[in-house]
Amino acid sequence: MSVFAAKSFRNHEQVLFHQDPASSLKAIIAIHDTTLGPALGGCRYWSYDNEDAALDDVLRLSRGMTYKAALADLSFGGGKAVILAPDQGGKTPALLQAFGRFVHSLAGRYITAEDVGTSPADMEIVHNITPYVAGIADGGAGDGDPSPATAWGVFHGLRAAIAARLGRGDLHDVHVAVQGLGHVGGHLAQYLADRGALLTVADLDTDRLAWAKRDLGAQVVDVDAIYDVAADVFAPNAMGGVLNDETIPRLAAKVVAGSANNQLAEDRNGADLAARGILYAPDYVINAGGIINISHEGRAYNRDEAMAHCARIHDTLAEIFQRAEREGRPTNEIADLLAEERIAKRRAGMDEMQLRTAAR
Secondary structure (H helix, E strand, O other), X not given: OOOOOOOOOOOOXXXXXXXXXXXXXXXXXXXXXXXOOOEEOOEEEEOOOOHXXXXXXXXXXXXXXXXXXXXXXOOOEEEEEEEEOOOOOOXXXXXXXXXXXXXXXXXXXXXXXXXXXXXXXXXXXXXXXXOOEOOOOOOOOOOOOOHHHHHHHHHHHHHHHHHHHHOOOOOXXXXXXXXXXXXXXXXXXXXXXXXXXXXXXXXXXXXHHHHHHHHHOOEEOOOOHHHHOOOOEEEEOOOOOOEOOOOHHHOOOOEEOOXXXXXXXXXXXXXXXXXXXXXXXXXXHHOOHHHHHHHOOOOOOOHHHHHHHHHXXXXXXXXXXXXXXXXXXXXXXXXXXXXXXXXHHHXXXXXXXXXXXXXX
């Protein structure tokens, strides 16, 4: 496997591979950019088809975290970890402890957190090994589970997209096709239903579907049929790569706004959505609520302030939508450009400060 030649390698600062045979741990940590601060990003536990797929995932996710932090005005860089699910043994405490030692070896350059396949309980085990863990309930210093905050940010980002594409200031009778009712998707569905949205949902978990049908009045469709639902909004909240050459032509929605990471299979798919008149809320912008909540952790943690910060995702996306329309470019390109501008500005300021210091 060649890291530098990998299709998703974008000037990453470090890519580290680690294994611990005793616990069956095989993990990769990718640190994309630390201009704004230490790299922060969750740990994904997943059964990948091969190691190349795991490498591609961690590279894309870590770059997305850099941009996510920049557009949320946070003092963090971008990083991510993936654990390749072992053939036998599963996600044991010993495996998580070994991962904690891997994280600790970086001395704070990378801070880990919960992600797909890991839980707050898993992160508590990791935290017993290293202090470089975010998003845990540590003596009242935070919430523990970042999912409600992530969903709250997505909810407000979806509102911005509805206003920009449909000219609507409310969600009453807005039809949302929700793909995935997990930690974030379930909270999002609840927020939407509370505001009068009409829901069509798809998930592999029958209990979650039963809850959405019973408590939220949602219609239920097969996991593949969700792409064809004639809704106002398609909200992907499961795994990445769901917006691709096969699914985009099937979409009947006017807006795509959901919490999943890496929703575009290829960057060019953002232009494909724009060409069809579908407004896309770039994933790393709209799903930044979790990292925003984490940034508020500490002795003075205030949940109301954290959630208000998450709600400002609405304004960031409104700026992106306006600029995309003004410049005639896909929203994902504008989001990347805006993030890179903010990072470059910070880097230029740091360089100027170093020059002044050296001149004294």
